[in-house]
Amino acid sequence: MTKEKAAIIDMGTNTFHLLLVELNQNGFQTLYKEKVPVKIGQGGISNDLIHPEAQNRALNALGHFRKLIDKENIKQVYAFATSAVRSAKNGKEFTQFIKDQLDIEVHVINGDQEAELIYEGVQFSGSLEDENSLIMDIGGGSVEFIIGNQHQALWKRSFEIGGQRLLDLFHYHDPILPEEIGRLMGYLDDRLTPLKEAIALYQPKRFVGASGTFDTLTDMYYASVHLSKEKGERVFHLPRIIFEAFAQKLVTLNKAQRLEIPGMIPMRVDMIVVATCLIEYILKFVDADELICSHFALKEGVISKLIKGAQLEVPVYINNSH
Structure with missing residues (x-):
């Protein structure tokens, strides 16, 4: 593979990510990255709609991304939308509007495709070993679970129980009330039966969290022990006992x-x-003494596939007029 540039846009329910990279056969070099808290699910996700204000925030962020992509003269643009857009009644018209306004072709991926790309990203980070791991990626709209090892994904499933949805359903008071937590746990008990069955079958002993929330939890841990993350580090370790202390503390605090x-x-x-x-809730079913946190997730899964020369199930939009 000769050196080539690519832009990956991950239009998550909470956060939009842009990653500009130069690819080569040994890996990739990051040219630029940015994340914007677009919160596309806010105000509408519980009604399966993208609210007009959320659409405006999305277009502003993507217009900004478009300028950065053009500045680097990047022709290969891979844009993905996940849970909030795929479940929205106005999702199709929203992606068409983006195409018309900004010349960005958005590929709305299903939960299985999302889980597959997350697995690729986590595998690429070096977070996996021969032993089975439960991988978890918490989005604003959906949560992906994959059980697998460094060789293969054995089971994967996406559940529409992301952070924005849970926030809308259960977190009415700040700090959250014990009865709200009780209702949340009961809801998860009902919704996650297939996951519990898969855990019983494949017996993962390691727990790996992908990016997002897990990045923040490890940032909190590192700050608490006065360490800083090294540039280029892809895998972080959070002792379970520390996570549990954070969890107990967070439910007692207001914003x-x-x-x-x-x-x-x-x-x-x-x-x-x-x-x-x-x-x-998930850790009740996995006997792991630490949370392994992969800094890589969906975006890096796309890069991994590009480096391998794998066919991406996405339209590659190359516009030579820019």
């Missing part, structure tokens, strides 16, 4: 207090409570 935690970022502060409750 202003959560924001004061070293390592917390504003774009994560609203969803961190329900996301942490969700992780706590």
Whole structure:
């Protein structure tokens, strides 16, 4: 593979990510990356709609991304939309509008495709070993679970129980009330039966969290022990006992207090409570003594496939007029 540039856009329910890279046969070099808290699910996800204000935020972010892509003269643009767009009644018209306005072809991927790309990204990070791991990626709209090892994914499934959905359904008071947590746990009990059955079958002993919430939890941990993450590090370790202490603390704090935690970022502060409750619930079924946190997720899964020369099930949009 000769050196070539690519742009990957991950239009998540909470956050839009842009990653500009130069690819070569040994890997990739990051030219630029940025994340914007678009919160496309806010105000509409529970009604399967993208709210007009969320659409405006999305277009502003994507217009900004388009300028950066053009500045680097990148022709290969891979844009993905996930849960909020795929479940929205106005999702198709929204992606068409993006195409008309900004010349960005958005590929709306299903839950299986999303889980597959997350697995690729986590595998690429070096987070997996021969022993089976349960991999978890918490989005704003959906949560993907994959059971697998460094050689293959054995089972994967996407559940529409992301942070924004759980926030809308259960987190009415701040701090969250014990009865709200109780209802949330009961809901997860009902919804996650297929996952519990898969865990019983494949017996994963390792727990790997992909990016997002897990990046923030490891940032909080590193800040608490006065360490800083090294540039280029892809895998971080969070002792389970420390995670449990964070989880117990987070449910007692209001938003202003959560924001004061070293390592917390504003774009994560609203969803961190329900996301942490969700992780706590899952850890009841996995006997792991640490959370392994992969800094790579969906975007890097796309890069991994590009490096391998694998066929991406996406339209590759190359516009030579730019």
